[in-house]
Amino acid sequence: MKKYDLIIIGSGPAGEKAAVKAAYYGKQVAVVEKRADLGGAGTNTGTLPSKTLKETALYYSGLNERGLFGVDKELERAANVRDFFFRKNQVVEQQEQGIAANFKLHNIDTYIGTATVKDPHTVVIEGKDAAEIEGEFILVATGSYPFQPPGIPFDGKFVHDSDTILNINRIPRSIVIVGAGVIGCEYATIFAVMGTKVKLVNSHEEILGFLDREICRELTADMEKIGIEFVFGSRIEQVEILPEEHTSNVHAKLTNGAPIEADMFLYAAGRSGASHNLGLEALGVEIDNRQNIVVDEKYSTKVPSIYAAGDVIGFPALASTSMDQGRVAVTHMFNFWGDEKISEQFPYGIYTIPEVSVYGMTEDEAQKKKIDYCIGRARYRDMPRGRIIGAKEGLLKLVVDRPTRKVLGVHIFGKIATELIHYGMDLVQNEDTLGRIVSRVYNTPTLHELYKYAAYNALIEGHYMDEPTGN
Template sequence: MSEDFDVDLFVIGGGSGGVRAARIAAGYGAKVSLAEEYRIGGTCVIRGCVPKKLMVYAGRFADEFEDAAGFGWSVRKPRFEWSVMKARRDAEVARLEGIYDTNLERAGVTLIADRAVIEDTHTVRLVRSGERVRAKTILVAVGAHPVKVPVIPGGDLGITSNEVFELESLPERILVVGGGYIAVEFAGIFASLGSRTTLLHRGEYLLRGFDQEIREALGHAYDKRMDLRLGRTLERLERRDTGIAATLDDGTILEVDHVLVATGRVPNVAGLGLDAVGIETDKGGAIPVDAFSQTRIPSIYAVGDVTNRAALTPIAIREGHAFADTVFGGKPWAVNHDLIATAVFSTPEIGTVGLTEDQARERYGDIDVYKSSFRPMKATLSGSDERVLMKLIVDCASDKVLGVHVIGYDAGEIIQAVAIAVTMGATKADFDRTIAVHPTVGEELVTMRVPAVTKRPEGVG
């Protein structure tokens, strides 16, 4: 390191991407400092994936208790205690935060509990202390934050996915606004825990960008679990003695205890100092970077949600790792954002990897679509009306599996394993010659033989 610099790498932001980059870079011998103004762990650990998934587990016990009777169990009427769940959830988050701190310190990373802003291409300023740090390389990994409130009368009465973790009691009535991952997951959580839940979305289907049949299946399932209002918008909110009155665009008034607004997230670039170095954000507020996460300024990089390439924790981690390997390890590589497996922890759960049916048809033309919709074995004794839908999208010309889509029990776990095969370029023939594990839900993926939808070129098949 040149004497002109205090550190080799200064990381702004202690979320998943920044933490991974700092640890890997330090492992290569770099002198690394990391500044985080809130808590180490970022959105995922502190107020996102981890605490939300714990709440998903809590909600699913309601179904388990009900299903148990069909298997001979006599279960007394269960009672849920929000305060117990919240205390244990928050304790687990604190434990994980401590592990992140410890791992960074063991790696030799200097942690700074302060807000850092960029002053020039190699200098960051710590806002509270006023100290300036010269860095050979700066990595921006500040993530994103939820859209605050809807721009409507009374919009400030709404809360976001940040504040929802601070609720001291389970709402008796809650309105969730949005149709993406966060809205869908929290609506499922509150409905399962016993809140009278309304999910409001302006579109005709939930989860834009997902396979259409998966979207429709989720809509049917949620319509049974909660008050689902599609094709509707929120006009205004008003505080009343008995709650919050939410007026919809059709004149309907819903009275609820809380309104959770989950209509999107925006990169945390305000006041970051990007203008000082001439970095302009794109129309969505994200920092433009190349395949190696480098900005237009050679000494400044950015990873994770602040770049808005794919706002998922595993992607931020991969980008942070790739950055450190490339810049400090002499092993350049770039993250492939074209094939990303993901899960939505709704109830029923969704797992997906690759192209949707519509995307595949547009890109490849001739495709086969294999489908299986069935009642899982567990539901036969429980009496549940739960169903599973699985789809394989296959290119007719090459037989390559282009996409796999699952909605139903443990879809996330299933898709993680299947994603390995799809990433390796598996064909339908590879799936066919795989011996099924019986009896499982996942075996359907290797036993589907006849396409439900087919469009093959002449002479094929």
């Protein structure tokens, strides 16, 4: 039996970064991955594929350049599904190769097969690289899988979850997407831009309930402009798949009794932790009702030698936070220096078309906390750079503590919002004031000028202009 300092089950964002950190400090590390391809959902079915499809949809639709240069580009032929997935497949393959090279560089052993935790220090592997290995510590980083509501006939052809939608063999004429969370909204805009008729069904009366409501309204309005139809306050029931000769292959009823049909259905109704069949509960590891592993602030379970990180522990289930959770778990296992906890606040990136990214306090939260606040806004279309790139929509919004002029939150809707947010994140973390923002020099023309003009707008809205701006 080969012995390791650390055995990691799963090679996604949490598993990869934990493995490399431990190996960097000289620990002997093994990674067990059930798939033939490394990278987990982050590489193969989630983060990278959907974001690459977004860029593909923008390219084939010409949406970003439409009407800007006097002559719109035309493709020689209509894009088919092979074209649609071409770039996605390239990016996934390159990322998988990068992870494999990273493991090889750090002398990390990789086992392909299904893992079972036999005891607090032993993992049994079945499959291609069958073995029984021993580790001082075990990190479970098995990720999550799409939740499939009971009674829905998922067939991977007409009725999909967020994994199988990446295996479609045609671009549908119409699609019903159930669930208006991050995944549902991202795919809704991707398919709509590609020319698919999209209906987005949500049991609540709005999308993305954690967003600042003004930003949410901006996104909703833009989704409607590209043809997305919203069905709020209702659920899908009585789903039936019809033979292929029918115009619409999937027929269903809403809970209000109204019929709804489309070529395809996509259920984006949340995800559950992939903790089943690992043998963890028999060892005393606590697992909640969504199959998420329960951990403490050090990512340790109730079994001292077994840790867990990433989507398998539930919220926030982001690739970005999962990476740091894996690193922090390793820090506590071996008492390494640094990375003792991840930041309590972190940016959200939503890769709709256009993007949304947020950090810090929303206006709604400021109201609930009875904070004396003011708002600063700047729109893309009013910036020179915004005019150059033809941005018709886009908003940067600052939430500011009025007495101190400190920035409490930054909320962006528009192109490359997920890139622009990091400067806003620093503003909030450093407790920067409006005076400091307007006193800095920014490259022009750039979209970062949005921050300066939003700050000036906040100075006006907060009635500061007759007072010294200070620092």
